[in-house]
Amino acid sequence: MSDNTSEFSADAGDGETADPTADDMVIETDVASATSSSETTTTPDPIIRSRDLDVFYGEEQALDSIDIDIPENRVTAIIGPSGCGKSTFLRCINRMNDRIEACRVEGELSLRGKNVYDPDVDPVALRRRVGMVFQEPNPFPKSIYDNVAYGLEIQDVEGDHDEIVEQSLKRAALWDEVSHQLDSSGLELSGGQQQRLCIARAIAPDPEVLLMDEPASALDPVATSQVEDLIEELAEDYTVVIVTHNMQQAARISDKTAVFLTGGELVEFGDTDQIFENPEHDRVEDYITGKFG
Amino acid sequence: MSGDSLADDLTRRTQNAPPELLSRTFFFVCAALSIATTIGLIVLLTTEAAKFFTFSAPLVGVEGETATVVEFLTGTEWQPTSGRFGVLALVTATLMVMIGSSIIALPLGVGTAIYLSEYASPRVRSILKPGLEILAGIPTVVYGFFAIIYITPMLQPFVPGLGTFNMLSACIVVGIMIIPMVASISEDAMSAVPEELRQAGYGMGATKFEVSTDIVVPSALSGIFSSFILALSRAIGETMAVTIAAGSTAQFLNPFNPATYTERALPMTAAMIKLIGGDVTGGGLAYRSVFAIGITLFVITLAMNVISDYVAQRYREEY
Ligand SMILES: Nc1ncnc2c1ncn2[C@@H]1O[C@H](COP(=O)(O)OP(=O)(O)O)[C@@H](O)[C@H]1O
Ligand SMILES: [Mg+2]
Numbered sequence: 338m339s340d341n342t343s344e345f346s347a348d349a350g351d352g353e354t355a356d357p358t359a360d361d362m363v364i365e366t367d368v369a370s371a372t373s374s375s376e377t378t379t380t381p382d383p384i385i386r387s388r389d390l391d392v393f394y395g396e397e398q399a400l401d402s403i404d405i406d407i408p409e410n411r412v413t414a415i416i417g418p419s420g421c422g423k424s425t426f427l428r429c430i431n432r433m434n435d436r437i438e439a440c441r442v443e444g445e446l447s448l449r450g451k452n453v454y455d456p457d458v459d460p461v462a463l464r465r466r467v468g469m470v471f472q473e474p475n476p477f478p479k480s481i482y483d484n485v486a487y488g489l490e491i492q493d494v495e496g497d498h499d500e501i502v503e504q505s506l507k508r509a510a511l512w513d514e515v516s517h518q519l520d521s522s523g524l525e526l527s528g529g530q531q532q533r534l535c536i537a538r539a540i541a542p543d544p545e546v547l548l549m550d551e552p553a554s555a556l557d558p559v560a561t562s563q564v565e566d567l568i569e570e571l572a573e574d575y576t577v578v579i580v581t582h583n584m585q586q587a588a589r590i591s592d593k594t595a596v597f598l599t600g601g602e603l604v605e606f607g608d609t610d611q612i613f614e615n616p617e618h619d620r621v622e623d624y625i626t627g628k629f630g
Numbered sequence: 631m632s633g634d635s636l637a638d639d640l641t642r643r644t645q646n647a648p649p650e651l652l653s654r655t656f657f658f659v660c661a662a663l664s665i666a667t668t669i670g671l672i673v674l675l676t677t678e679a680a681k682f683f684t685f686s687a688p689l690v691g692v693e694g695e696t697a698t699v700v701e702f703l704t705g706t707e708w709q710p711t712s713g714r715f716g717v718l719a720l721v722t723a724t725l726m727v728m729i730g731s732s733i734i735a736l737p738l739g740v741g742t743a744i745y746l747s748e749y750a751s752p753r754v755r756s757i758l759k760p761g762l763e764i765l766a767g768i769p770t771v772v773y774g775f776f777a778i779i780y781i782t783p784m785l786q787p788f789v790p791g792l793g794t795f796n797m798l799s800a801c802i803v804v805g806i807m808i809i810p811m812v813a814s815i816s817e818d819a820m821s822a823v824p825e826e827l828r829q830a831g832y833g834m835g836a837t838k839f840e841v842s843t844d845i846v847v848p849s850a851l852s853g854i855f856s857s858f859i860l861a862l863s864r865a866i867g868e869t870m871a872v873t874i875a876a877g878s879t880a881q882f883l884n885p886f887n888p889a890t891y892t893e894r895a896l897p898m899t900a901a902m903i904k905l906i907g908g909d910v911t912g913g914g915l916a917y918r919s920v921f922a923i924g925i926t927l928f929v930i931t932l933a934m935n936v937i938s939d940y941v942a943q944r945y946r947e948e949y
Binding site for chain 2: 433462464466468469473475476477478479487488491535539542
């Protein structure tokens with residue numbers, strides 16, 4: 338099943354991907370225009386780039402000509418009123434939209450210079466490099482250990498799985514609470530713990546990008562702040578793209594903010610400080626100050 | 631709204647209104663009827679079976695005494711007209727039907743369910759699911775003839791010495807018969823697995839096959855087990871198809887030896903049909919043995935139900 342031969346899957350099937358660093362990927366996807374990364378620059382090259390991205394559900398247009406450059410190893414927040422296409426955009430990045438029959442994507446969305454909608458891209462391989470955390474915690478009905486180890490198993494990740502599971506749970510700030518009960522079901526945890534388990538599960542196979550769709554919206558305030566702290570820490574090693582409808586949250590944890598507004602437009606994208614303190618567009622200011630939306 | 635009228639609104643009136651009373655009584659009678667019927671059947675089975683085991687008078691056409699409970703349960707020879715009542719000959723035949731049909735129906739049924747729930751497009755599913763239900767609705771006597779007219783002749787070139795009547799065809803045809811049940815119940819259980827879990831799997835980079843086998847099937851396990859137990863109960867209780875296909879000759883066979891499946895045999899239900907439809911007169915020993923088989927069958931089916939409940943509890947879906 339998994340022996341598709343696209344550039345993405347070739348990479349995923351190969352043992353060296355235990356540590357897929359940035360340079361690895363650029364070499365392996367022999368795209369001439371690959372924007373090679375010089376890791377010393379202060380503003381890194383975009384890891385995700387979209388141009389003229391349109392998404393339709395049947396006749397209805399959900400995203401309208403989105404151009405965005407999402408930087409590496411930063412937290413990028415996507416905010417906007419409900420129904421403006423935030424989730425839709427996130428699902429474009431790892432092609433989870435493929436599962437929606439009515440959904441049609443046009444334009445370009447690239448991961449490190451490779452358009453993920455090219456016909457030779459295997460969505461399975463893509464998703465192994467772009468992890469996702471969902472709005473509702475959705476642990477598998479398996480043990481805590483098996484939840485975290487699942488990605489390692491299906492991706493044949495080399496190395497000591499026990500060790501990786503422990504590390505991932507530690508990074509998700511869950512280890513202390515569950516280290517003595519790794520064999521019990523992930524469903525026995527509280528909502529906040531489940532969401533951190535889902536984060537541990539997503540980071541265990543060491544993806545390059547972590548997509549989070551309102552990961553704290555189903556959580557209580559304490560669990561929310563734990564998850565927020567976690568996201569800030571993760572940004573040291575991962576590119577995090579997080580959808581949130583909570584503006585304080587976006588302001589607190591993100592480096593960059595993209596404001597989508599009704600009609601599926603990306604109205605403004607820039608440094609979070611600038612967006613919240615001095616937005617260019619009146620509509621964005623109105624939205625941020627709560628005048629509508 | 632004044633306080634008074636609020637108090638009026640809240641007084642109990644609907645609970646004892648005539649239509650409410652009437653419908654409550656009606657539904658109670660419905661429930662009571664089905665329970666009473668069940669109890670009546672159990673009492674009938676037990677008392678008639680007890681009469682079989684306590685029969686003492688020598689009988690016309692029957693030499694010797696009736697069987698004791700131990701003889702009945704441990705005997706391997708079934709010859710009611712000559713006073714041999716070893717029910718094991720029948721139980722093993724029933725076991726063969728269970729084993730043989732399961733080997734066919736469980737994998738194919740679950741495979742069909744996975745296909746319908748995870749792979750088929752809504753359009754294909756909307757055609758196939760009713761198709762399965764039609765398959766389930768075909769009278770079982772048709773399956774019996776299907777076995778001797780098509781299945782056996784088809785098998786004969788490959789299985790040397792296969793007679794017209796044999797357990798193999800009976801098992802295959804019962805297996806085909808219960809596939810829709812396994813598929814339909816398992817598919818319901820799989821469709822009930824929340825989409826979020828699949829999303830989680832696909833989001834991790836799982837293939838469709840991995841999502842189906844690692845996530846959907848384990849999550850739907852208790853429903854799948856229930857479908858197995860129900861299908862097996864159906865296989866045990868199945869009468870017409872096996873009576874026609876298996877040849878109505880009681881033999882004690884080893885159900886775990888594949889070679890024995892080319893033989894004829896007489897499962898419990900078929901034995902009962904044969905006794906009732908044949909030369910049995912009311913009140914005789916052979917007539918009473920029908921109830922002895924019946925209660926044995928009842929105990930087995932009851933045990934299956936208990937196991938099924940236990941399994942459903944144990945592997946309850948928790949998502
Ligand atoms: N599966 C779907 N099928 C049809 N329309 C959808 C689907 N998902 C989202 N939409 C539509 O696309 C638009 C954007 O939705 P979404 O991306 O979920 O917005 P947000 O996450 O910003 O609330 C909405 O108008 C919504 O109705
Ligand atoms: Mg959303």
